[in-house]
Amino acid sequence: RKEVEQDPGPFNVPEGATVAFNCTYSNSASQSFFWYRQDCRKEPKLLMSVYSSGNEDGRFTAQLNRASQYISLLIRDSKLSDSATYLCVVNEYSTLTFGKGTMLLVSP
Amino acid sequence: DADVTQTPRNRITKTGKRIMLECSQTKGHDRMYWYRQDPGLGLRLIYYSFDVKDINKGEISDGYSVSRQAQAKFSLSLESAIPNQTALYFCATSPTRDSTGELFFGEGSRLTVL
Numbered sequence: 001r002k003e004v005e006q007d008p009g010p011f012n013v014p015e016g017a018t019v020a021f022n023c024t025y026s027n028s029a030s031q032s033f034f035w036y037r038q039d040c041r042k043e044p045k046l047l048m049s050v051y052s053s054g055n056e057d058g059r060f061t062a063q064l065n066r067a068s069q070y071i072s073l074l075i076r077d078s079k080l081s082d083s084a085t086y087l088c089v090v091n092e093y094s095t096l097t098f099g100k101g102t103m104l105l106v107s108p
Numbered sequence: 109d110a111d112v113t114q115t116p117r118n119r120i121t122k123t124g125k126r127i128m129l130e131c132s133q134t135k136g137h138d139r140m141y142w143y144r145q146d147p148g149l150g151l152r153l154i155y156y157s158f159d160v161k162d163i164n165k166g167e168i169s170d171g172y173s174v175s176r177q178a179q180a181k182f183s184l185s186l187e188s189a190i191p192n193q194t195a196l197y198f199c200a201t202s203p204t205r206d207s208t209g210e211l212f213f214g215e216g217s218r219l220t221v222l
Contacts, residue, residue: 032209034209045213087150089209098151099150
């Protein structure tokens with residue numbers, strides 16, 4: 001099975017903290033990479049794509065290291081509303097493989 | 109109204125019963141997918157379809173079948189449900205043949221097999 005591995009957490013952080021998640025993938029031929037967010041009992045939604053050059057969207061920064069086959073997500077200035085499960089996703093030959101997710105709990 | 113609609117949203121059934129989960133979309137997307145999600149196992153692909161005449165097995169297709177009746181509809185069937193098929197099932201769509209990774213999910217169908 002194609003593997004996408006994540007630390008399941010939970011990561012418990014206070015509001016305002018910076019938190020980072022990593023993800024590793026096994027298939028070196030993987031073509032594109034993403035982070036999805038899933039709230040409890042809800043459907044997953046795309047958070048951001050991950051590019052080789054790194055990309056930033058507000059408080060969120062995603063990076064890709066193809067040589068080491070890992071992807072990272074950095075969240076700065078955590079908000080209560082950031083509490084969710086973050087799914088690392090890899091596109092391999094036109095289908096997406098999801099990691100099991102990392103749970104983030106942001107407390108007041 | 110949701111762009112990707114799943115019915116039923118919740119279903120409790122007994123072992124051996126035939127179950128159909130339906131998915132319809134108003135996004136006009138070619139590609140449709142069925143995933144199941146289990147605690148600790150993440151989302152796993154069951155079947156996918158790139159157009160009306162195209163059906164492909166995913167990672168865990170055994171015990172399931174699908175039908176792509178029209179571009180907008182993709183149904184998942186369990187011919188004889190068993191308890192380990194208890195899970196949260198998601199339908200998803202994507203817009204292009206060369207998917208860049210954004211899937212649009214329905215709200216999920218929670219199935220319990222007793």
